[in-house]
Amino acid sequence: MISRPFRIGTRGSRLALAQAHEVRARLMAAHALPEEAFEVTVISTAGDRIQDRALSEVGGKGLFTKEIEDALLGGRIDVAVHSAKDMATAVPDGLALTAFLPREDVRDVFIGRSVRRIADLPQGARVGSASLRRQALLKRLRPDLDLVIFRGNVQTRLQKLERGEVEGTLLALAGLNRLDAADVAGEILDLDAFPPAPGQGAICVEQRAADEATAALVAPLDHADTHRALLAERAFLAVLDGSCRTPIAAHARPDGEGFRFHGMILTPDAARMHETRLSAGRADLVEAAAEAARRLVADAGPDFFAGWFG
Template sequence: MNTATPPNSPLVIATRESRLAIWQAEHVQARLQSLGHTVTLLGMTTKGDQILDRSLSKVGGKGLFVKELEVALEEGRADIAVHSLKDVPMELPEGFVLACVMEREDPRDAFVSPNYASLDDLPLGATVGTSSLRRQVLLQALRPDLKIAPLRGNLDTRLRKLDDGQYDAIVLAAAGLKRLGLGERIRTAFATDDMLPAAGQGALGIEVRADRADLIAALAPLAHQPTWLGVAAERAVSRSMGGSCSMPLAAHGVWHGDQLHLQAAWGDLDGQLALVQVDDNATVTTLAQAEALGESVAAQLRASGARSVPNT
């Protein structure tokens, strides 16, 4: 298999075809073009985009959003794939690597509602839309009276369902709204202490075949090391817990100098166990140190009562 792009050959970015995914791919395209590369896009529809009547946790997880893109990389139809990092499985298939993590956007969750300014303003028993198990348990910890209803579809579809009156409010990633120029839809951005973000939320990851050293070198100028180290620690928490979208797990790191403060939370969907929250700090300058911090935090979660999912 040819493991390098011929000289002057355009780089091809595989991307989902949602408006947000296209924005993300075009953002990477513009950055690479500014470095002198010729770049084109290959739009694709994934199974995660097609299956909208069931929660991801019941149909195969977030890997449904990346599999088709990986096939395009494997077959040589594309060179790189751009992902929202929170949608990337914690373990990549053999032969693929995360070659670059770009600087993070706002990692917080956003409260979106046409009629209410904040979660506290919602009436008793109000309906809030989300299909994230993490958001579900965190919302229930803040407002046990709320009705949490499933919400699937791309960002525009979710907003349309809200505006059609199917929900009193919905919770979305602030980063996606801001990237699409929809920041005015955010009524309140949750404090991370109230709604701890998902591992990798707000960051873009670029995946390539592991044998593409040429691409790894080309993407190096796009990498943001503080973001990369932070999300590596967050993803290590989830990986150590056996995490996937079927686990209500949150992990978020914040820098204080060279110290990374890593928080994590685990919730019980049945509501029988209290929300488990832990945090820890460490000096982090390498990926190995970041992952060690994440594994330590995961161990503290388990020691505090959180249930991990066995890796299979």
């Protein structure tokens, strides 16, 4: 029995709240509990407050999780709900990622102010994105575009687009689907040419590692294929020391009895790119992804990474 409301920590954006409410709904269904058995606690993060600079300039992915993880470690919340792609590769001591919900569509979409496709943008058009991966992949498709940092939640970015600050932007289809806003999407981008960020489309649940009661409560939410895919993508990322300063793409997906994996690294200027594709069994996938990353590092050479971490 739950003697007090079970506290679910989250950021305060509409998308973050939609994700937290999905976790709450799944917990209610799994345990036949009423809504009042759960409390959604909104926590402001530095990533939400700092909107005028690229994440790579002010601390990277941890800006979206640190305050929430501090609340979890301090016992002020029982679990944290995150977009998996926002998670740093190293989870703080005492915490663990114990559940990954069934994955949404992993693809990116282009949203234009006056055109529906990237190919239809005029020469030199300004396109906004907060993601170095998206910027680098766009540069490979359209090196003529003027790419600018474009921070903010989904609604903020769409408002900036409508005001004409840019001619187009890129967003994750998963987020639009969760907000019932997929109708704003123009072009859904091909996965081979535009692979996603590691973790894109997945919601993860973080908890105190030693909290066995919470682990038992959360366990029914875990989707085995998504969990295995995310372990592989995070292992690939960890080898590459991935952060918001590194254009890295990774996607693992079920294929018959095993998985297929596609990984990519790019220089921020998109001048160079290396990629890997492999198939692996369920038990071998995580190590195969890590080994693929090590091979990419060897193939790319030390000069490929020289400007990434200065």
